[in-house]
Amino acid sequence: MKQTITLPLIAFVLFSCIPQEAPMIPVVSTGEITNITTTTASCSGNVTADGGAEVTARGVCWSISENPTVSGSKTTNGTDTGTFAADLTNLTANTTYYVRTYATNSIGTAYGEQRSFKTAEEEVAPPTDLGDGFFMHSAGRVIATHYKDRSMNDLLAHIYSKFRDEIDFVFFVYKDNSYAFGGGYSAMMNDVEGLGRGLYNEGTIYNYNPNGEHLYGVIRFGGFQEFNPEIMKHELCHRWANYMRSTYQLISNVEYEIHAHWGFSDVNGMLGGFDRTTVRANIAGNPMWYHAPNINGCELWEAQGATMGIEDKIYAPLELYLMGLIPAEDVPDVTFYSGLSVIPNASYPLADGYFAAEAVETWSIGDIISRFGARNPAYPNTQNEFRILTVILTEEPRAIQDDEWELVNNMLLKMSYAGPDDDDSSLNFWEATLGKATLIVDELDQILKQ
Numbered sequence: 001m002k003q004t005i006t007l008p009l010i011a012f013v014l015f016s017c018i019p020q021e022a023p024m025i026p027v028v029s030t031g032e033i034t035n036i037t038t039t040t041a042s043c044s045g046n047v048t049a050d051g052g053a054e055v056t057a058r059g060v061c062w063s064i065s066e067n068p069t070v071s072g073s074k075t076t077n078g079t080d081t082g083t084f085a086a087d088l089t090n091l092t093a094n095t096t097y098y099v100r101t102y103a104t105n106s107i108g109t110a111y112g113e114q115r116s117f118k119t120a121e122e123e124v125a126p127p128t129d130l131g132d133g134f135f136m137h138s139a140g141r142v143i144a145t146h147y148k149d150r151s152m153n154d155l156l157a158h159i160y161s162k163f164r165d166e167i168d169f170v171f172f173v174y175k176d177n178s179y180a181f182g183g184g185y186s187a188m189m190n191d192v193e194g195l196g197r198g199l200y201n202e203g204t205i206y207n208y209n210p211n212g213e214h215l216y217g218v219i220r221f222g223g224f225q226e227f228n229p230e231i232m233k234h235e236l237c238h239r240w241a242n243y244m245r246s247t248y249q250l251i252s253n254v255e256y257e258i259h260a261h262w263g264f265s266d267v268n269g270m271l272g273g274f275d276r277t278t279v280r281a282n283i284a285g286n287p288m289w290y291h292a293p294n295i296n297g298c299e300l301w302e303a304q305g306a307t308m309g310i311e312d313k314i315y316a317p318l319e320l321y322l323m324g325l326i327p328a329e330d331v332p333d334v335t336f337y338s339g340l341s342v343i344p345n346a347s348y349p350l351a352d353g354y355f356a357a358e359a360v361e362t363w364s365i366g367d368i369i370s371r372f373g374a375r376n377p378a379y380p381n382t383q384n385e386f387r388i389l390t391v392i393l394t395e396e397p398r399a400i401q402d403d404e405w406e407l408v409n410n411m412l413l414k415m416s417y418a419g420p421d422d423d424d425s426s427l428n429f430w431e432a433t434l435g436k437a438t439l440i441v442d443e444l445d446q447i448l449k450q
């Protein structure tokens with residue numbers, strides 16, 4: 001009995017499928033593009049037929065080239081037939097995009113007709129007029145003014161009439177290359193013991209900030225080209241070093257006593273010196289002949305006007321100690337060479353890093369502390385965030401172009417980025433201090449006097 005019932009039922013099921021068409025891809029149409037901004041837009045769609053199989057995904061896809069597909073940017077806006085609304089995001093301002101709706105079932109993906117639209121143009125707010133010929137860029141990281149008939153103290157007095165006394169370093173970026181030097185550091189104040197220099201405050205002496213006490217120094221960048229991480233890291237280091245001792249270097253085969261830099265030493269940091277692991281003594285059996293193969297990149301830049309070769313360098317341990325960023329016990333011994341001369345043998349040229357030294361002096365961090373005193377304040381109770389005010393200086397008032405504002409703004413973003421960036425050839429300040437210190441460059445409106 002069972003069989004007689006089952007067989008006709010199976011036959012009915014099979015039979016009922018035969019007249020149906022095989023499933024196809026869905027049918028979808030693209031609606032209007034609306035709500036266009038600089039970075040977003042909306043688009044509607046309508047799946048008018050499922051093609052005989054369930055619609056498992058639908059939405060819009062877009063691209064800057066024609067016929068966008070679901071392998072690129074897309075939204076997902078539910079399943080099934082009917083209308084839907086999609087929001088396009090993360091678009092670039094002032095850019096033409098191509099948009100299609102899509103709907104997917106088990107057979108494949110169908111696309112609606114293509115539409116195109118252009119995102120809105122970015123409104124760049126004009127610079128804010130701060131008075132006295134000072135203007136602030138809309139992003140709030142850089143100001144500009146003119147230097148004609150104004151001394152540095154005049155400029156600083158104007159700055160402190162507008163900004164609160166919370167600035168650690170002022171960066172002056174000379175648009176017209178009128179400051180004929182790559183970079184320079186002008187010390188204004190020292191409140192740290194143990195650096196090999198006294199405590200003082202030029203700001204009150206020169207009266208540009210009579211009640212102030214904060215500004216450490218002014219760094220001048222000769223032009224937009226010189227406004228780069230390399231010069232910035234070097235000049236910032238002059239806040240703390242080298243005030244411990246004279247050093248020596250060879251210029252045109254003559255020994256010179258130099259100040260502020262590390263000279264012929266193995267400090268190997270932002271202020272010069274060579275890598276101790278590469279130094280060999282006893283060249284050709286002479287105990288006073290040395291070889292330091294990276295000497296050119298590290299020290300002779302001053303004489304040669306060449307690059308300093310520190311783009312990818314981190315601060316030396318001695319520098320990080322003086323900056324207050326590592327404890328004294330982390331500083332290895334440093335060796336200073338003097339009584340310098342060129343080796344009188346053409347096989348050992350200075351250009352290849354060979355030199356003779358009559359005196360070699362090695363200082364431990366204990367020696368340094370007994371000479372100059374311990375650093376006070378001492379790590380870790382030290383400052384590790386430094387507020388920067390960046391000023392573009394032009395000869396004439398209001399002489400900054402939009403792209404020049406952007407150039408300086410973008411370089412500040414790179415210099416101050418508090419993390420590893422994707423450029424290993426030029427380390428930012430955070431990277432060069434091993435993540436121990438950061439520069440604060442933005443929200444200048446927050447330190448404006450009200």
Ligand SMILES: [Zn+2]
Nearest residue numbers: 234238260261
């Ligand atoms: Zn220097």
